[in-house]
Amino acid sequence: MKILHTSDWHLGQNFFTKNRKEEHQAFIDWLLDVVLKHDIDAIIIAGDVFDTGAPPSYAREMYNQFIVKINQLGVTLVVLGGNHDSVSMLNESKQLLACLNTYVIANTSEELTDQVLVLNDRQGQPGVIICAVPFIRPRDVVQSSAGDSSIDKNQALGAAIKRHYEKLHQLALTTQARLQQETNKTLPIVATGHLTALGVTSSESVRDIYIGSLEAFDAKAFPPVDYIALGHIHRPQIVAKSDSIRYSGSPIPLSFDEIKGVSINDESMSNKQIVLIEFTDQNKRIEPISVPLFQPMATLKGTLESLEQQLQQFEHCPQTVWLCIHVEHDDYLSDLQSRIQAITEGYNVEVLQLRRSRTQQSQSLTQQSKETLAELTPYEVFNKRLSIEHFEGEQAELRKQRISEQFQQIVMKLENDMTETEPKPNEDSK
Incomplete structure (x- = not known):
């Protein structure tokens, strides 16, 4: 059984007024090629399919077309609701999409059987059991009491989320035992989640999730399953030093700080990824697959003089590069924007974000008056x-x-x- 773990597509996102439609479509086309190349059986999207609860029509159309194409390839799709997704919007097409071999779990509920799924492989045989957990809203798992302190609420929420995972895991184990008797095979169990786990590295594009007062969930409270596919954090990473607990991250950079260390000349490859999990009779293989950088982006830092030198790398770029520029030492200038515009003329670049470095000098009232709210x-x-x-x-x-x-x-x-x-x-x- 081969599963692809991805998350945080944020279809419909506007990036400093820029539309991401072409990037998202390029990613989807690339993903379909990966499915064919690796003979994928199932795909998990671990939350935040859309950027807002009311996505533009082109984003909904892109989502629906992807589901149709995936179904034509014989692949099962599991869609989890994220904190950006509208529960009612995802649910409105849930029954229809079920006919296209797509499971939509928009929110948690007391009906646990709706969240424990048995996915078949391409041969139609049971291949994996999924504890499908979307973004958990406080009202779905716990009731607050008057007079509770923030610490009390924090502990109650953490315990309630842990219990929810435990209940699903127990039901998955029961299902596993039943199928073992029927097929003489022990199916692997995969869990999902859309939350912040303790110790992860976030990015500017991530809106902090506070489930009530719960800032982060202790990874030790996850059930002992074969793999945990997480969403919400946009940087791909391993959680709690466990190779089997991972954030796949967003497939395209959703903020400039997500592309640190990426060379603009590196064959358009990014530090973004999806994760391939392959289960065989006795083994489990986890392989990150790098996602191409469909829209060139870069962050430049330095003085105006050094920025002029750095801009030379974009002299022959065939595709317009989106830039974030951090100005250091010269950040006191009142005509900074016009100076940046002058030094970028002649290059195939577009400055989407201009930031003044937070030096000690820029902390003065004079400097603060030159900052804009957009910064x-x-x-x-x-x-x-x-x-x-x-x-x-x-x-x-x-x-x-x-x-x-x-x-x-x-x-x-x-x-x-x-x-x-x-x-x-x-x-x-x-």
Whole structure:
């Protein structure tokens, strides 16, 4: 049984006003070639298929066309809802897509049998058991009580999520035992998740998930299964030093900091990947597959003089390169944008993000007045304002902590409200 693990497609994303349609279509075409080349039996998309709860029509069309093509290749598809996905939007086509050998699990529920799936291989024989866990919303697993502290809520949520995994695992073991009697084969068990595990490396494009007050889930609480396919973190990585617990990461860079260390001249290959898991009678093989870089992107840092030298590498680029430029030492200049525009003329590049380095000098009020909100995250704006206040003594520090927690909860609620926004009739993304 060969399974591809991918996640965080974010179809419909706008990147500094740039449409990612061509990149996503190029990735899907490439993925279909990988399926043919490796004789894949099943694909898992571990959450965040779409970038918003109300994706543009072209993104929904791309999603549907992919499902049709995958079905024509005889491949089973498992789609998990992420924190960006609308539960109702994914569910509205769930029954129809089931006819195309596609399982859609948009949210958790008390009906555990809906989340324990037996996937067949290309020969129609049972090949793997999936504990299909999407993004877990607090209301799906736990009820809060009045008067609970943030620590109480944190512990209750962590315990509830762990129990949910345990229940699914027990049901999977029961299914495994039954199928073993019927087929004389012990099927592997795979679990999924869309959350932040402790100790992972995030990126700027990831919106922090706070499941209630739970910032991260302890990987030790995952059930002892053969592989855990995770989504939400956009950098591919192994979790808790376990080769069998992985984030596949997003297939295209969703922020500039996700392409660190990538050469623009390196045959257009990126540090993005999907993961191939192959189960045989006695063995398990895990192989990351590198994803091409479909849109050239780069981050440049330095003074204006050094930036002019760095730009020379793009002199003969056939495809326009998207740039993020960090200006160091010269970041005090009021006409910085026009200077950057002047030194990039003549190169096939487009500056999508211009940032001033956070040097000690740029912390002054003069420098802060030259920054724009587009250069700052909500948390950076909040921390800058908080740094003006003085918190001396234990009680003051506790008050500072409460203010920070309340701000995080407000941002979390706003982001959750945005992802839960339902698409209006006949509404397209503009």
